[in-house]
Amino acid sequence: MQILLDLFYVLIFPGFLFCAVVGLLLAGIDRKIVARMQKRMGPPIVQPFYDFFKLLGKETIIPHAASRGVFIAAPLLGLVSLVVMALFIPVFGFTAFSGVADLIVILYLLTIPAAAIIVGGAASGSPYAGVGISREMVAIVAYELPLIIVLLTVGKKAALDGGITFSFTEIQAYQAEFGSMLSHWSMIPAAVAMLLVIPSEVGSHPFDVAEAETEICEGPLVEYSGSLLGIYKLNHAIKMFILTALFAALFLGGAGSGILIVDVLLLLLICTVVTILSMSLPHAISARLKVEKMFKFYWTLVTVLAVISLVLVWMGF
């Protein structure tokens, strides 16, 4: 019975099916909102589903220069780690598997999908992919610094007796008791920093230096086609959900209503709002940054925001 329940967790509810559907929907909402902001009609909200299923029906070409095994395994690896992450991130009071992972684990798991893109791109043997993975790696280094600081800030803030915690359960418990993190003014800079980190972690528009289709032919994905490309697109969508849900868990958590369905709907609402704020808005209003500008942006402005929060929290505010 327990095994069946676990399988249900893994494959259906917080796991694969749920986060795939929600992720694709979020991607659709993002595209629609951006289109509306640019006074366009925009594609239907289910457009990412069409894209994904179409890619499943296309031919998959594996070029000569590619290392076949790694080329095929890389997108699957990214997908698996994303689904695993979805199981660890709490939906208010509910977690599928509690007590098996914490903030630092999530931080490292988040690098796996990016590493999957990089390794897959490298394995495809294209020079465009070479440039792309170089940019992707610089992007990772750029956003990882503020992300680390934000997570440590939350870990310090959520501990009750002057200690620290990395556990999601305790972070939720803290927010249930003292109100969500966002209601503490010292955490607001960290929240803003996190909002700025999300688009580059997802690879959304102003920060999609790695997949710049107009300059380097989609970068690491240049040689991917068919279902493998579809899995990458799915990864991209799931990542949107994971990161917005992470934001919700870190900054807008709490006890929730106690009814799972209501909690999930609330989470979806938060995810949508965060998506619009952190991804659609920058996408619609700004052009793609150059990679060195992006690096500078994250290591100066965003890091400073995160550090302000960290210092405030350490001073006891």
Add this chain to the structure above:
Amino acid sequence: MFKKIIDNSMAKSPWIYHINTGSCNGCDIELVSVITPRYDAERMGFKLTGTPRHADIVVVSGPVTSQSKERLVRTLAQVPEPRVIVSLGSCPRPCNVFKGSYSVEGPLDKFCEVDVSVAGCTPKPEAIIDGLALAAQILKEKRRQK
């Protein structure tokens, strides 16, 4: 059912790769205007991609010059099946005013099977959208026949 979903998705998410084989740039500008807010082809799922590996519809503009012939053939080969080839403007098929030039190898039909031809010098954006929509339907048919 799975198969049917895929078939239907084919027509609703055609991604375009654009090859210029010596065009005067007129058609290219018109193609770009198709995805601007005024005409907004994205509402039908059209999207410009950066690599032939991702493409469903290949849009070829310009008479096929001897310089671009080899590149055209190679790039077309790299597009995964099922694929649809659209000739844009008057140049690719009848070679327009460039016919007979020493450097024109056209027409495009010599190198591949053209599914849709949008005529005009340059074609209006509405015509291009019409042609692309037709191409999307052909894509679905090709998928179904396979």
Add this chain to the structure above:
Amino acid sequence: MIIANYIGAVLLMFLGLYTIIMKKHLIKIVMGMCLMDYGVNLLIVSIGFNPGGTAPIFTISELDPGAFFVDPVPQALTLTSIVIGACVMAMALSIVIKIKQKYKTLDAGRIRRLNG
């Protein structure tokens, strides 16, 4: 008297370090290493020295609680250290010879293919 030993030992060590750091000639650098070794050896024997003590050579019958002799342990340590020093010198000089054959120079400033 013994203080002169200490001063001498420290001077030798610093002279050795100075030579290693400032001199660009490889042979001189090896000489600096030697000097440093000698300084340390001098320090060791000086530490074991008791003014007025006899040599620490006794048979069991001669050994009585009142015997006053220099500490034998540092002398043993010095011997070991000298042997090691000699080995290291031999190794250093043989490497210097090979470097001369290969690089055609003994200038430390030019023997820097591995950098950065």
Add this chain to the structure above:
Amino acid sequence: MIQHFPILSIMSLFLGSFLIVIFGGKNRFIRNSLAVLFSAIPLVLICCLIKPILIDGEIFSYWMGDWEPVSGFAIGIGLEVDALSLFFALLVVLTIFLAAVFSLKYMSRDDALDKYYTLFLMLGGGVLGLVLSGDLFNMYIMVEILTFASVALTAFRNWGKGSLEAAFKYLVVGSIGSAFILTGVILIYAQVHTLSLAQISALLATEGLTPATIFGFALLFAGYATKAYIVPFHPVAADAYMTAPSSISMVFSGMVNKAGIYGMIRLVYMVFQAMSQSAMQYIIVILGCLTMFIGVTMALSQHDFKRLLAFHSISQIGYVLTAVGLATALGISGGLYHALNHTLFKGLLFLCAGAVFYSVGSTDLDKLGGLAKKMPQTTIIFLIGAFSISGLPPFNGFMSKWMIYQAAYEKAALEGSFFYALVTIVGLLVSVLTLASFIKVTQSVFFGQLAPGCEKAKEVPFSMRWPMWLMAILCVLTGLFPGFVNRYLVVPASAAAIDTTGYIDAMMGAGYGQQLGLSPETALSLEYELTGYWDPIAWLVLFVVLLAGLMISLGLGKASRGPVRRPVPADPKYDTFFGGEASQHSHVGGSDLFWGLKHNLRHYFRFMHSMHSGVVNDYALWTVAGTAVIILFMILFL
């Protein structure tokens, strides 16, 4: 019988080296079998000691020639094996054995191999003697032996680029370090008139630290730091690891710098018992952070495979040092765990570099490329090693780094010190940079287009592959079963590191410490509570379930789509997309990667490049200056 095992294992390595001198010159078979035999004996002997020492918690003391202490004074030379010693000894014998096996084929194209194995076994004997010794001067002798052997082995391939100059630099800096150790030993001897570690520890604890002992301690600390190659003593390590044969580089990073770390742990925790002072913690943590940051940033700008790995070695030692310097139970455990992991994955990576060198003949990142198609197994092994060192879960590097971050951040909360919070941030950042530089290697050696000159590359023979596979499997196992490793290896070793009284009593007779007025309880408790969760097994099960599900769904998907076809040669469809041009060799090499990062940090990189000038005088200067700073700091604040 079993109490003779430590000395026998040391002696078998030295004996093997002498026997190879005598018998190994003529016959290849005798030489190889002697080398493998005499590196396998210590492995067996040390493994026999696991049960009594690591599990039952005994401490073995062994007086050479039965010269036991007379009226509370250690007059003989002693071996003392506690769990900490045995932990490092296990790393040593494992590394020695695997490196010996790997060498059989890897070195088979060189001549004068009897000298190679002689020096090789001598190096192993030196390190093993160092970690098992209970005598301060004996430790110095072993340091000298290992320095001597490593210098000779660095210069072994003297036809290679720069191996002679690397050996010379190594020798100069190494002998400065050895001279500092010897001076320190003799200064301590002048104060306490004994060389036994246990007795020094007892006497210093009762008499307290005088300026002279602090001076001696600082010299010893700096000397062993030179052997561990922490910043600023590190540039020679990069040169030596790069130019030595790969099997030797593995030995260097697997055990020689661990010997330095062992010496430092032994000194600061046990002999001088200085870790309770916050000044001592600060200097070790600062040195550790500098080491890991400078190491990893230097690695980012390298364009030689082995030199890059060498700088990573330095950087990972920084992690170990930082963790050890935190002086909390979790910190020591994390540090020792990381030392174990570092031996495994760095040995693995050096062996991969060796395999690449064996089949291509170069380790220059700009000349290699696309080897994944020629050497698939090596590629997989390399990826395991690279993911382990970058700390991706569920590999072993993650586990130890995770413990280190928690220890550092907990320490920060415990002391209310913002400094340790910064240490945590630096640690996490360095981990990302590590990933970055391994991406660079992955791209420029194994993936991308096949470089000209690599066409003839073949997979390495089985005798080279199985040590690599063994280490790769160990990497995965130590990552998957951290509870087991912690319980049987790491926690006993960290308990031994702080159990001074037990160590003294085992050597000098029970109750020796109390007679001198030492209190029996240890300074730290080993009970620690993790502030987070991580259960690799649950994760692995999920992973397998998901992967299986995905495979099945992909298989179902195939039915509707037709199979994924194998590439057909000469069909342009399967060529790399070049914007329509014909496929040609256009590989993005290692030094072209990470432009944005390098551009933004160009001043830093330029400064670092000029610091690592390659001139031996400069390196000697960094060594002396670093020592001077350490001495000054300790005299002022200790």
